[in-house]
Amino acid sequence: MTGRAAFTLRTLALLAALSAAPALAAVGDPAERLRDPALEARAEAIGRELRCLVCQNQSIEDSDADLARDLRRIVREQIATGRSDTEVIRFVHDRYGDFVLLRPRFTAATALLWATPAVALAGGLLLILAMRRRIATTRMPAELTEAERRRLRQIEGDEAPGEEAPPATSLRGGPGGSGTPA
Amino acid sequence: MTPWPMLLPEGVDRGSAAPVEAPPRSPWRRRALLLVPLGLAAGAGAGFYAMLRGMQTGDYDPKGLPSALLGKPPPDFALPPLEGSDRPALTAAELRSPARPVLVNFFASWCLPCVVEHPMLTRLARAGVPIMGVAYKDRPEDAAAFLRQHGNPFARIGLDLPGRVAIDWGVYGVPETYLIDRRGIIRWRWAGPLTEDMVSRELEPLLRRHAA
Numbered sequence: 001m002t003g004r005a006a007f008t009l010r011t012l013a014l015l016a017a018l019s020a021a022p023a024l025a026a027v028g029d030p031a032e033r034l035r036d037p038a039l040e041a042r043a044e045a046i047g048r049e050l051r052c053l054v055c056q057n058q059s060i061e062d063s064d065a066d067l068a069r070d071l072r073r074i075v076r077e078q079i080a081t082g083r084s085d086t087e088v089i090r091f092v093h094d095r096y097g098d099f100v101l102l103r104p105r106f107t108a109a110t111a112l113l114w115a116t117p118a119v120a121l122a123g124g125l126l127l128i129l130a131m132r133r134r135i136a137t138t139r140m141p142a143e144l145t146e147a148e149r150r151r152l153r154q155i156e157g158d159e160a161p162g163e164e165a166p167p168a169t170s171l172r173g174g175p176g177g178s179g180t181p182a
Numbered sequence: 183m184t185p186w187p188m189l190l191p192e193g194v195d196r197g198s199a200a201p202v203e204a205p206p207r208s209p210w211r212r213r214a215l216l217l218v219p220l221g222l223a224a225g226a227g228a229g230f231y232a233m234l235r236g237m238q239t240g241d242y243d244p245k246g247l248p249s250a251l252l253g254k255p256p257p258d259f260a261l262p263p264l265e266g267s268d269r270p271a272l273t274a275a276e277l278r279s280p281a282r283p284v285l286v287n288f289f290a291s292w293c294l295p296c297v298v299e300h301p302m303l304t305r306l307a308r309a310g311v312p313i314m315g316v317a318y319k320d321r322p323e324d325a326a327a328f329l330r331q332h333g334n335p336f337a338r339i340g341l342d343l344p345g346r347v348a349i350d351w352g353v354y355g356v357p358e359t360y361l362i363d364r365r366g367i368i369r370w371r372w373a374g375p376l377t378e379d380m381v382s383r384e385l386e387p388l389l390r391r392h393a394a
Contacts, residue, residue: 053354053355054354054355056245066345067354070345071349093250094250095251095349095351096250096352096354097248097250098250099247
């Protein structure tokens with residue numbers, strides 16, 4: 001193998017290791033976990049929905065804070081005693097309020113938050129419509145008059161090879177006369 | 183012939199002999215449109231300035247959370263007494279209908295801000311405010327030594343070694359202080375050390391209001 005291929009392999013291995021790191025960082029202590037993998041999976045799914053209030057930007061599954069560990073334990077205890085996911089989340093929500101839910105509920109206070117993508121999309125569509133309308137209503141220049149057409153043909157004929165050039169003076173003056181022959 | 187108008191969208195007015203450009207908007211409208219982004223930026227600036235000022239004076243805490251228990255009675259609980267503190271234990275029964283508004287303070291000997299706020303608790307206790315203490319996740323001997331060293335402003339103390347009662351209260355760090363009115367309803371919660379400013383601005387008016 002060339003040195004270059006080895007380098008690529010090393011880079012890939014490093015990237016793989018780095019991308020796996022966050023997963024390894026979650027819940028450190030295996031003793032915390034429930035024996036039943038199905039129940040543990042439910043507990044982890046619930047934990048990922050709950051905010052750690054100490055660090056405020058991690059779920060309790062990802063946080064090493066003391067309070068997060070306590071809450072993880074409470075979630076697992078309640079799962080083990082047969083409570084439903086909603087009951088467990090309600091238990092924590094009753095104590096810590098809306099902020100503990102990483103996925104905010106749809107209430108009067110969060111309506112704007114949830115509606116923002118739709119509002120932005122609707123605003124963009126309206127803007128596009130308004131702009132199209134403006135283009136459509138912009139008046140177009142009037143058709144050329146017969147005299148102007150004649151002059152245009154003259155100019156075009158002037159540029160066409162092998163044709164007689166009209167006198168240069170005819171290009172100057174007159175209404176709308178613009179430009180000079182190339 | 184002129185092929186290019188064919189590219190235009192439907193409804194385009196091709197024939198009329200009108201000026202090439204759309205009629206110019208009134209200069210006032212144009213100027214007003216220019217002012218819109220300026221106005222938005224000025225409004226945002228004023229908002230951010232107010233936020234920064236509030237953070238400096240303590241009026242606004244971006245990490246502050248309202249307690250989920252405001253307007254509700256405290257959770258039911260019964261904590262053992264703190265050995266070596268000479269104070270009776272603390273249960274929910276003592277908070278059900280107190281003779282006057284009561285403070286409940288979660289503290290720990292290992293918590294530095296608790297040391298900072300301790301003189302304030304002592305001052306409030308001297309002024310006659312009943313304060314109940316909850317020693318949070320603390321070894322009893324450490325908590326008792328802490329109170330011997332800094333003074334004991336608490337009328338009753340419960341020991342919450344596992345921290346479960348604190349979770350029922352929605353505590354997310356020590357110190358935290360709750361105000362309970364005479365009907366046994368939680369009226370106020372402050373997460374963090376009680377400062378001079380906070381007490382005179384928020385707590386004292388509340389104590390006066392709920393004393394009646």
